[in-house]
Amino acid sequence: MKLLDITYVALLAAFMGALGFVPPIMLSFTPVPITLQTLGVLLAGGILGAKRGFLSMMIFLLLVAAGAPLISGGRGGFAVFLGPSAGYLISWPITALCLGYLISRFSKLRFGRILFINLTVGIFMMYIIGIPVQAFILHIKLTNAIITSLVYIPGDVLKATLASYLVYRLAKSPAIKRNLHKENSPIDEPLEAKTEA
Numbered sequence: 001m002k003l004l005d006i007t008y009v010a011l012l013a014a015f016m017g018a019l020g021f022v023p024p025i026m027l028s029f030t031p032v033p034i035t036l037q038t039l040g041v042l043l044a045g046g047i048l049g050a051k052r053g054f055l056s057m058m059i060f061l062l063l064v065a066a067g068a069p070l071i072s073g074g075r076g077g078f079a080v081f082l083g084p085s086a087g088y089l090i091s092w093p094i095t096a097l098c099l100g101y102l103i104s105r106f107s108k109l110r111f112g113r114i115l116f117i118n119l120t121v122g123i124f125m126m127y128i129i130g131i132p133v134q135a136f137i138l139h140i141k142l143t144n145a146i147i148t149s150l151v152y153i154p155g156d157v158l159k160a161t162l163a164s165y166l167v168y169r170l171a172k173s174p175a176i177k178r179n180l181h182k183e184n185s186p187i188d189e190p191l192e193a194k195t196e197a
Helices: 002-020 037-048 051-064 078-083 084-103 112-137 142-170 176-178 191-196
Strands: 025-027 030-034
Touching: 002 037, 002 051, 025 112, 030 112, 037 051, 037 084, 037 112, 037 142, 051 078, 051 084, 078 084, 084 112, 112 142
Parallel strands: none
Antiparallel strands: 025 030
C-alpha cells in the first residue's frame, strides 16, 4: 500500500472519529442512539473502495477498542463491543467492504445507482447484523428489535442519500478515480473493463 493510500485510510478513520463528536440522538425506547457515523461508513466504501474502506473502519474500531472515546457520545473501550450497539459496530468494516466492491464494479457511476447500492446493501447490511445482536444482548424477541429499529430508517435514508451524492460528485474527480478506485487486486477492476478484456 502506497503512502497516499495510507493517508486516505487514516483521514477517513479520523473523519469517523470527528463524526463521533456530534452528539447522538437518544431515544427513550431503545439504548441504540441515532448517530452520524453511519454516514462515515457509507463514505468509506464509496470513496476509498473495498480494501481501503474496510481497513479504515478496522483501524477506527481498533482505536475504539483500545479506549479512544470516538463512538458518538464519547464512548470507547472494549465494553462498547459488548453493548446493544455491538452488532452495528461490527458491521461497519463489512459494510464498507461490500459497498466498495459493488460500487467499483462500474466505471460510470450514476447517483441513482450509488443510492440503490447504499440503501439495499449498505443500510441493509448494518441492520441484518446489528438488529439480531441487539436482540440477543437485550434479551428481547427479534421481532421486537426489528419493530424498534424502524425508527432509524428515515435518518438512514437521508444519510444514504447524502453519502451517495458526495460519492457521485467526488467520483468525477480524476484524482479520486486514479488514486482511490485503482485497487491492486483484480477483484476491484470495473465490470466494464473485465468485459472488454
